Amino acid sequence: MLHNQYGGVASTFKSKVAQEDSSMGNGSQDLHAYLEDYCTRYPEDVFTLGKEDLDGTSGDGYRINALVLALERQQRFPVIVAINKLGVPSVVTNVFASRERIARLLNTDIAGIHGEFQRAARNLLPLAEVATGSVSEVIKEGDEVDLGELPTILHFPGDRGPYLTSGILVAEDPETGVGNLSYHRCVAHSKNELATSLHSRRHVWSMLRRAEKRGEKLPVAVVIGGHPLFMLAAAARVGPNVDEREIAGALLGSSLRVIRTPHYGIRVPADAEIVLEGYIDPSRHVDEGPFGEFTGYYSNRSTNNAISVETILRRSNPILLDVAASRSSDHLTLSRLPRESEQVEALFDRFPAISKVHYPASGVHFHCFVAMKPQMAGEARQVALALLGWDPYLKLVVVVDDDIDVENDSEVLWAIATRSQATKDVFMVGNLPGMLLDPSSGTDGTTARMAIDATRAVDFEGVTVEAGREAMDWANSLVGRTSLR
Numbered sequence: 217m218l219h220n221q222y223g224g225v226a227s228t229f230k231s232k233v234a235q236e237d238s239s240m241g242n243g244s245q246d247l248h249a250y251l252e253d254y255c256t257r258y259p260e261d262v263f264t265l266g267k268e269d270l271d272g273t274s275g276d277g278y279r280i281n282a283l284v285l286a287l288e289r290q291q292r293f294p295v296i297v298a299i300n301k302l303g304v305p306s307v308v309t310n311v312f313a314s315r316e317r318i319a320r321l322l323n324t325d326i327a328g329i330h331g332e333f334q335r336a337a338r339n340l341l342p343l344a345e346v347a348t349g350s351v352s353e354v355i356k357e358g359d360e361v362d363l364g365e366l367p368t369i370l371h372f373p374g375d376r377g378p379y380l381t382s383g384i385l386v387a388e389d390p391e392t393g394v395g396n397l398s399y400h401r402c403v404a405h406s407k408n409e410l411a412t413s414l415h416s417r418r419h420v421w422s423m424l425r426r427a428e429k430r431g432e433k434l435p436v437a438v439v440i441g442g443h444p445l446f447m448l449a450a451a452a453r454v455g456p457n458v459d460e461r462e463i464a465g466a467l468l469g470s471s472l473r474v475i476r477t478p479h480y481g482i483r484v485p486a487d488a489e490i491v492l493e494g495y496i497d498p499s500r501h502v503d504e505g506p507f508g509e510f511t512g513y514y515s516n517r518s519t520n521n522a523i524s525v526e527t528i529l530r531r532s533n534p535i536l537l538d539v540a541a542s543r544s545s546d547h548l549t550l551s552r553l554p555r556e557s558e559q560v561e562a563l564f565d566r567f568p569a570i571s572k573v574h575y576p577a578s579g580v581h582f583h584c585f586v587a588m589k590p591q592m593a594g595e596a597r598q599v600a601l602a603l604l605g606w607d608p609y610l611k612l613v614v615v616v617d618d619d620i621d622v623e624n625d626s627e628v629l630w631a632i633a634t635r636s637q638a639t640k641d642v643f644m645v646g647n648l649p650g651m652l653l654d655p656s657s658g659t660d661g662t663t664a665r666m667a668i669d670a671t672r673a674v675d676f677e678g679v680t681v682e683a684g685r686e687a688m689d690w691a692n693s694l695v696g697r698t699s700l701r
């Protein structure tokens with residue numbers, strides 16, 4: 217039976233930098249050290265699965281992912297650590313599911329996350345090249361490469377196979393050396409080939425197109441598992457001339473320690489768990505998908521690329537740092553937070569009337585709620601337009617007055633119900649580039665976007681029913697003291 221074994225797991229990480237504070241700014245870039253430190257400090261935020269909970273079969277992955285979803289239904293988001301038969305952690309997941317945990321990682325509180333991330337994005341730290349690191353403990357090349365030896369788990373019964381959900385693709389511009397980091401789901405296609413999808417069609421996609429024009433293959437590395445701040449930096453949406461590895465350094469508080477991969481010299485974190493090195497041949501395509509995506513649906517929509525793996529570098533005791541699949545808070549928060557930071561900063565700067573911006577989990581990445589005190593007629597519509605034009609994932613923006621709690625879906629629905637009129641407060645634009653993985657979008661990836669201005673109109677007649685401050689304070693304190701049956 218599953219049980220929650222709080223505490224006691226910290227020492228199993230066998231970190232070489234034991235007891236070192238591994239949050240931002242202290243120099244440690246090691247996942248093992250981070251986990252050891254976190255489990256020591258916050259044992260109540262760690263859910264440990266022991267040997268007796270898992271049976272070492274393929275069903276383990278399904279169970280771990282199901283556990284994430286079951287806990288989430290209860291609004292619980294602990295880190296999940298699975299201990300294997302040898303008594304050491306083999307799989308860790310759900311690290312990014314809680315904003316509180318990310319705030320701890322950044323040495324701030326939840327309200328300070330966006331600011332801290334943007335501070336790092338403005339204060340890049342150059343890479344620090346070193347000769348070797350923990351990731352060079354085991355090196356397999358050529359015929360020795362066998363992707364079957366990688367730790368992987370199955371997530372959902374309908375997936376093509378055991379997917380790597382945390383693989384970060386590293387590619388460097390051949391002229392400038394500027395690196396790009398982006399996540400891509402990967403599944404083994406053969407002993408030395410991964411099938412992957414580049415459906416976001418961002419920088420690595422353009423690098424591949426440029427390599428194709430030169431008649432070349434694109435050298436790449438795939439990093440599987442690293443310090444969570446490196447992983448957060450990898451999800452940043454920045455211009456093509458910004459190297460996310462330098463954002464990682466700024467978040468970590470010291471330059472990212474990197475080694476060069478043996479064949480192509482790609483700079484990868486020296487303290488990663490696993491690094492694969494190889495290339496993408498633009499002309500080669502393989503079957504990829506289905507995979508249980510962040511939309512909550514299996515997705516077969518894929519660019520069907522292949523990564524040929526020539527080298528495996530890994531620690532002798534690698535942990536599989538998994539990102540929980542489907543519409544888990546782990547996936548949604550990791551991919552959204554860095555984008556949100558950039559966007560929220562710019563929005564607040566341009567529209568001081570905004571008080572809060574929230575992407576509800578129910579809308580996956582497609583909905584955004586904004587609270588504001590409009591200063592002039594039409595301002596709510598202008599804010600909605602700005603967001604719809606900016607964020608390529610968005611399909612719906614709802615703008616409400618600042619008395620509405622945008623973190624509460626039902627308050628936003630109440631504002632729509634009582635403060636908007638569809639014929640004048642809703643507008644739509646069709647045929648825009650959208651998210652290919654949205655099953656309702658066209659197969660060419662186009663989508664429609666909609667805005668609802670649910671702020672009170674100037675002639676709005678409603679007077680909100682309120683209980684009165686004193687009575688409400690009294691009721692809240694009574695409810696706080698009473699356990700209701």
Ligand SMILES: Cc1cc2nc3c(=O)[nH]c(=O)nc-3n(C[C@H](O)[C@H](O)[C@H](O)COP(=O)(O)O)c2cc1C
Pocket residue numbers: 381382396397398399400401402413414415416417418419420450451452453454539547550551
């Ligand atoms: C956990 C996770 C998994 C992702 N999986 C994919 C994927 O399989 N394919 C893809 O094209 N984008 C995927 N993305 C989105 C890209 O990583 C994202 O668009 C990235 O910021 C693009 O990087 P760039 O802007 O530096 O080019 C994923 C993001 C996260 C956080």
